[in-house]
Amino acid sequence: MKVPEEPVSAASFEDLALPLFDQLYNFARWLTQDTAEAEDLVQETYTKALRGFSSFQLGTNFRAWMYRILRNSFLSSRTGLRTTVTIDGEADENLLAAESSTPESILIEQADRETVQQALAELPVPFREILLLCEVEEMSYLEISETLAIPIGTVMSRLFRARKALRDLLREKIKGGRHGV
Amino acid sequence: MACEHWSDKQGADKQSAGQLSAYLDGELDPAESGMLGAHLRECAACAADALEQVQMKRLVQMAGKRYSASPELRNRITRSIAAKPRRQAGWHWQILAVPALLLLIISQAVTFYVGRDAARRQRVYSELADLHASALASATPVDVVSTDRHTVKPWFQGKIPFSFNLPELQGSEFTLLGGRVTYLAQAPGAHLIYQVRKHEVSVFIFQDRIFGDRGEETVSSSSGPVSVLSFNVENWTQGGLRYFVVGDVAANDIDALSKLLRDAH
Numbered sequence: 001m002k003v004p005e006e007p008v009s010a011a012s013f014e015d016l017a018l019p020l021f022d023q024l025y026n027f028a029r030w031l032t033q034d035t036a037e038a039e040d041l042v043q044e045t046y047t048k049a050l051r052g053f054s055s056f057q058l059g060t061n062f063r064a065w066m067y068r069i070l071r072n073s074f075l076s077s078r079t080g081l082r083t084t085v086t087i088d089g090e091a092d093e094n095l096l097a098a099e100s101s102t103p104e105s106i107l108i109e110q111a112d113r114e115t116v117q118q119a120l121a122e123l124p125v126p127f128r129e130i131l132l133l134c135e136v137e138e139m140s141y142l143e144i145s146e147t148l149a150i151p152i153g154t155v156m157s158r159l160f161r162a163r164k165a166l167r168d169l170l171r172e173k174i175k176g177g178r179h180g181v
Numbered sequence: 182m183a184c185e186h187w188s189d190k191q192g193a194d195k196q197s198a199g200q201l202s203a204y205l206d207g208e209l210d211p212a213e214s215g216m217l218g219a220h221l222r223e224c225a226a227c228a229a230d231a232l233e234q235v236q237m238k239r240l241v242q243m244a245g246k247r248y249s250a251s252p253e254l255r256n257r258i259t260r261s262i263a264a265k266p267r268r269q270a271g272w273h274w275q276i277l278a279v280p281a282l283l284l285l286i287i288s289q290a291v292t293f294y295v296g297r298d299a300a301r302r303q304r305v306y307s308e309l310a311d312l313h314a315s316a317l318a319s320a321t322p323v324d325v326v327s328t329d330r331h332t333v334k335p336w337f338q339g340k341i342p343f344s345f346n347l348p349e350l351q352g353s354e355f356t357l358l359g360g361r362v363t364y365l366a367q368a369p370g371a372h373l374i375y376q377v378r379k380h381e382v383s384v385f386i387f388q389d390r391i392f393g394d395r396g397e398e399t400v401s402s403s404s405g406p407v408s409v410l411s412f413n414v415e416n417w418t419q420g421g422l423r424y425f426v427v428g429d430v431a432a433n434d435i436d437a438l439s440k441l442l443r444d445a446h
Binding site: 013014017018021022025026029030038039042043046047050108111113116117120131132134135136140141156157159160163166167 | 199202203206207208233234236237238240241242243244245246247248249250251254255257258259261262263
C-alpha cells in the first residue's frame with residue numbers, strides 16, 4: 001500500500017500522529033534493539049513532532065516527516081552514534097556488476113521467520129532501516145528518500161545492496177545451521 | 182537480472198537489476214512496467230529471478246512486523262498529545278502546551294497592571310496549573326491508581342497531615358483516576374485526578390493555614406469558577422482545608438465536581 005501525500009490542512013496532530021504509533025514503535029525497536037530505548041525514542045519523537053508541528057509544511061508527507069524525526073533522534077542518541085556505520089562508494093555502485101545471482105528459492109524455502117529476523121538484526125543500520133521502510137512500511141522510493149534525506153538514486157542502490165547483504169547473511173546462517181546439525 | 186538479452190535490449194547503461202527491483206517495488210512508470218512485464222512472461226530465467234525477489238520481499242515483510250508496544254506507552258503518548266493543536270489554531274494551543282511558562286509570564290504582567298494581591302492569587306493558580314499540567318504529562322500521573330474512593334482515600338494516610346472525604350460519583354459524569362501527594366508552598370497536600378469526557382480535572386486539597394493569615398486575600402474563596410487562561414479554577418475552604426478544582430473543561434463541569442466534593446462532607 002503506497003500512501004499518497006495528503007494535505008493536512010484541517011487535521012490535528014493527534015489525528016495524524018496517533019495512527020502511526022504501532023509502526024513507529026516497531027521501527028524504533030528494530031533500530032535500537034532494546035525495549036526501553038525504543039520507548040524513549042518513540043516518546044521523544046512524539047514530543048519533538050508536537051513541538052515542531054506548527055512548522056510542518058502543508059502538503060508534505062507527514063509520515064516521512066515523523067520517521068525522519070524518529071531516525072534523527074536515534075542517530076543522535078548514544079546507541080545511534082555507536083551503531084551507525086557509513087556505506088562507502090554508495091553513489092558509484094554499479095548494479096549490473098553485482099547482478100548475476102543464481103535463483104535461490106531453496107535458500108528462501110529454508111529461511112524461517114526467526115532466521116530472517118536474526119539476519120535483519122545483524123545487518124548494519126543503514127541496510128536494516130531501508131529494508132524496513134521499503135518492505136514493512138511499504139514506503140515509496142520518494143518517501144524513503146524524504147525520510148532518509150538521500151537522493152532517489154541512492155535509495156535504489158542502497159536497497160539493492162541491502163537486499164544482497166540480507167541474502168548473503170541468510171545463506172551463511174542456513175549453511176551454518178546445516179553444518180551444526 | 183539473470184538473462185542477457187534484457188540487458189542488451191535496454192542497453193548497457195541501464196541498470197537492469199535495479200529495474201527489476203523497481204518493477205517489483207511498484208516504482209516503474211507504466212510504459213517501462215509494461216515492457217518488463219511482457220519480458221517476464223517470455224523469459225523463464227528472469228521470471229525465476231523475479232519470483233525469488235518477491236519471496237524475499239514477503240519474508241522481510243513478515244519478519245519485520247515483529248514488535249508491539251506496551252499499552253502503557255500508548256497511553257502515555259496518547260495522554261501527552263491528547264486534544265493538542267488544530268493546526269490553524271497553533272498559537273492558542275501552544276499556550277496549553279506550555280502553561281507553566283506562560284502563566285508565569287502572564288503573572289509577571291499582572292503584577293504591573295492589577296496589583297500585588299491579584300498577582301499573588303495568580304501565582305497560586307499558576308503553580309496549581311503547573312502541578313496539574315506536569316502531573317498529566319508525567320509517565321505516572323497518579324501514584325495510587327484506582328477509581329474507588331475507598332482505596333484512594335486511605336492511601337493518603339500517613340502521607341499527608343490531614344484527612345478528607347471523597348464523593349460518591351455514581352450517577353455523575355466524573356470518574357476518579359487516582360491520586361498522588363503534591364506540594365504547594367513547601368506543604369504536602371493531596372492531588373486527585375478525575376476524568377470527565379476524556380478530560381482530566383485536578384482536585385488539590387491543602388491545609389488552609391499554609392496560605393497565611395491573609396489567605397482570603399491571597400486566594401479569595403470564590404463563589405464560582407475563575408478562568409485563568411485556558412484553565413478554569415474553583416476554590417473554597419471547608420473544615421480547615423482549602424480545595425482547588427483545576428482543569429481545561431467548561432466552568433459548569435468544574436462547578437459540578439466542586440459541588441460533589443463539598444457535599445461529601
